[in-house]
Amino acid sequence: MFSKQEAQQLKKEFWTAFGKSFPRKWILYDTKIKDFSFKFYADNKKAEVSLDIEMKDELFRNAYYEKIWSLEEILKDFVGEFHKDEFFTLENGKVISKIWVEKHNVSIYNKNTWQEVFEFFVEKMDGFERFYYEYEDFIKDI
Template sequence: MFSKQEAQQLKKDFWTAFGKSFPRKWILYDTKVKDMAFKFSVDNKKAEVSLDIEMKDEIFRNAYYEKIWSLEDILKDFIGEFHKEEHFSLENGKIISRIWVQKPGVSVFNKNTWQEIFEFFYDKMNGFEMFYYEYEDFIKDV
């Protein structure tokens, strides 16, 4: 087990190593749609790449989700199999819509899995971005 400080340092080292392994500017929060962002996340059991639609107005959130969901088969061509949840509950209780891919069996605390996570992050986020750039005008026209 790691102390809180050791865990924080490992996480910091992880993100620094990822940035050095795959140096590039990702879209992330720069989707040009307020409260819609691409995210990387990793913990002690899995890594995820997601598209989070976080609008407070449920009508707009659902409209964006439905737009993206209408492109389901095309999205699969870019990122492979994925999970989706229209009413995803975050740990803080906030309800968002989320589309994500997951890699189980890896850990931010196990340096032996870092390269596997980095490659997963790069491959899946790159696929999400290519999809978004290709269909951005359609998605944003809500």
């Protein structure tokens, strides 16, 4: 196990290495839709790329989720099989809608898996972004 400080340092190194290995401007929060963002996540067991729909107003959150869901088969063409949860509860208790892909048996604390995670991130986030850019007008029309 690592000390808290060692774990924080490894996380910092991980994200720095990812940015240097794949220097690119990602959409992430810049979707032009408030509380509608793409995210990278990694921990000691898995890596994840997600679309998080975090509007407080459940009607709006549901409307955006339904728009994405109506394009399910098309999204699969861009990112492969994915998970979805219209009422995903975050650790802080906040309920969001979430669509994500994940890769298991990798760890932010194991440098031997970093390249595998980086390639997964690039492939899947690129798929999410291409999907979003292609259907952006449809998605935004709420």
